[in-house]
Amino acid sequence: MIESFHNPKVKLLIKLKDKKYIESNNLFIVEGQYLVHEALKNNYIKEIFLLDKEDNIYGDVTYVTIDILKKITNLTSPPKVIALCYILKEKEINGNVLMLDNIKDPGNLGTIIRSAVAFNYDTIIISKESVSLYNPKVIRATEGMLFNINIITNDLIPYINKLKKKDNYLIYGTDVKGGILPKSEPKIKHALIIGSEATGIDENLLKLCNKKLYINMNDKCESLNASISASILMYELNK
């Protein structure tokens, strides 16, 4: 049972609240039973930290005090279990791709990752300007689904060009003022680009798209939330 804030493991866990330590250590934290379970299933766990012996459904764990958990979490009520995880491995692209340009809201990013798994996407490419995948709010909103999909953080344009030219992907963009309704689109290998919450899809990306999709909506409503439009389009293209 670790009780001291000076324990090196605890010191590392506290440091990992800061993005730069996540990058330099290649480690991040997930909190709560559901996320720890998904990390475990997908072999991303380095170490599990648990409060109560009674809750040990995991096997090899390290016990810590409630004060240590409170110090590590950003939540008002601390989780009973947290895990130190290896950062996600970027893999080869091997199916449909979702590309996210400049998504700033952590709830939106996490929710989009969850929907992308639901609708059978293989890979998500997140632009470097977007909110970090390892932001605790992003991780929570994924409901553990971040471990079930290939996620790459990089510039989008080189990937678009490669997928389009070398791998014959159809590139879909979105356009709130017109475009094609997605319901009659054939099921083909594609990449779908979703633009930022504030300004939509960037002109330089839009130029590279083969088709622009549009969701029909009431005139009173200018646009949908980015996670909603991303999810509806993924749902339609994979129905």
Next chain:
Amino acid sequence: MIESFHNPKVKLLIKLKDKKYIESNNLFIVEGQYLVHEALKNNYIKEIFLLDKEDNIYGDVTYVTIDILKKITNLTSPPKVIALCYILKEKEINGNVLMLDNIKDPGNLGTIIRSAVAFNYDTIIISKESVSLYNPKVIRATEGMLFNINIITNDLIPYINKLKKKDNYLIYGTDVKGGILPKSEPKIKHALIIGSEATGIDENLLKLCNKKLYINMNDKCESLNASISASILMYELNK
């Protein structure tokens, strides 16, 4: 130009951060140009408070200092305009209805309201246990769409019974384990019930449903975010 925190108007604005004062005064605050614009279009404005003379596109306004705006807002960077609004009038139901049972996350509620306007719903009925419509995070997430739809906060069961028996509505529930895929549903007058984020739709409500809808998804994903499933179902039923 109001500069004093002791000004009665300012005192009221500060009090309205608290839900009980919203209810006792029948007034609430919206922040930022977009929300003020939507409130104005729909005649919900009692008074507009503005920082800079240059930004006056509204006509009759009251000028306040940046310190007063900072004191009123919960945002880190205060908006340049806020408005004191009359609380929303509950109207007669006159079209398709969305019912929300025990939605706790303010971002979800706001996003669902925005989508309900987009997909032509007439009325939203929010259960009393749900997060308050006047929570500032709910209001922000609606992007002003709360002024464009009839919103009722009340118990759901009496409304379900009335709509079903007296007005001949079809009542849709959701069921993650089976049910009907929504894509082939005819366009008929209906109420769609969405359950809570944590526990899904309540048994007592599910019993009253005529049909249970299901969104097809990858086995790795247990469920979608509540605002995503609500939006996809509204999109499908109004396509």
